[in-house]
Amino acid sequence: NAGVTQTPKFQVLKTGQSMTLQCAQDMNHEYMSWYRQDPGMGLRLIHYSVGAGITDQGEVPNGYNVSRSTTEDFPLRLLSAAPSQTSVYFCASSYQTRADEAFFGQGTRLTVV
Amino acid sequence: AQSVAQPEDQVNVAEGNPLTVKCTYSVSGNPYLFWYVQYPNRGLQFLLKYITGDNLVKGSYGFEAEFNKSQTSFHLKNPSALVSDSALYFCAVSLTPADRGSTLGRLYFGRGTQLTVWP
Numbered sequence: 273n274a275g276v277t278q279t280p281k282f283q284v285l286k287t288g289q290s291m292t293l294q295c296a297q298d299m300n301h302e303y304m305s306w307y308r309q310d311p312g313m314g315l316r317l318i319h320y321s322v323g324a325g326i327t328d329q330g331e332v333p334n335g336y337n338v339s340r341s342t343t344e345d346f347p348l349r350l351l352s353a354a355p356s357q358t359s360v361y362f363c364a365s366s367y368q369t370r371a372d373e374a375f376f377g378q379g380t381r382l383t384v385v
Numbered sequence: 386a387q388s389v390a391q392p393e394d395q396v397n398v399a400e401g402n403p404l405t406v407k408c409t410y411s412v413s414g415n416p417y418l419f420w421y422v423q424y425p426n427r428g429l430q431f432l433l434k435y436i437t438g439d440n441l442v443k444g445s446y447g448f449e450a451e452f453n454k455s456q457t458s459f460h461l462k463n464p465s466a467l468v469s470d471s472a473l474y475f476c477a478v479s480l481t482p483a484d485r486g487s488t489l490g491r492l493y494f495g496r497g498t499q500l501t502v503w504p
Binding site: 276302303305312313314315317320322362364366367368369371372373374375376377378379 | 394417419421426427428429430431434436475479489490491492494495496497
């Protein structure tokens with residue numbers, strides 16, 4: 273049982289480049305989400321999904337795209353990287369109840385130059 | 386709009402002393418409440434939660450939290466801090482779908498409180 277696995281752990285991009293952050297979970301969780309963490313800002317929700325084929329926007333969705341083709345995987349795509357997207361990104365998963373805790377990946381530290 | 390407030394960006398305590406990390410919330414309905422901890426260069430880890438019942442909930446590593454409905458607070462406490470407790474602590478709430486269209490499973494986080502325990 274690996275939990276939530278994120279790759280890569282570190283990434284440097286040039287402005288305008290695109291990339292995909294991978295997230296996979298092996299707990300059969302319905303709910304998956306992506307957050308970005310910036311100093312003094314806490315965690316801000318980017319996108320989330322309540323099941324395969326269903327995604328929705330969070331607080332800060334601009335510049336990001338997601339899809340959920342399987343229960344296990346929830347990749348986050350940066351369409352055209354900007355310096356403002358320099359951040360630490362976390363993927364999380366949980367059962368879709370409000371009583372169950374979320375499990376977080378180790379994070380991806382992204383720098384856009 | 387629902388919100389979670391952690392009024393202190395930093396809390397500093399000496400090892401062996403009690404600690405409190407504060408959390409207040411402003412939401413409609415009856416939220417479920419969580420505390421998560423983040424150690425340096427790691428993801429968030431679940432610490433404890435309040436669903437219903439006893440207002441004092443116990444979690445991992447000697448931590449506990451007290452739910453106070455009238456004050457809409459859920460403060461995290463530890464009677465004897467350890468240097469290894471130094472980390473970033475997040476309070477979070479989970480709402481029902483009836484609460485302003487919230488999605489079941491979605492968490493709303495506070496901004497975090499950096500706890501430093503010195504030897």
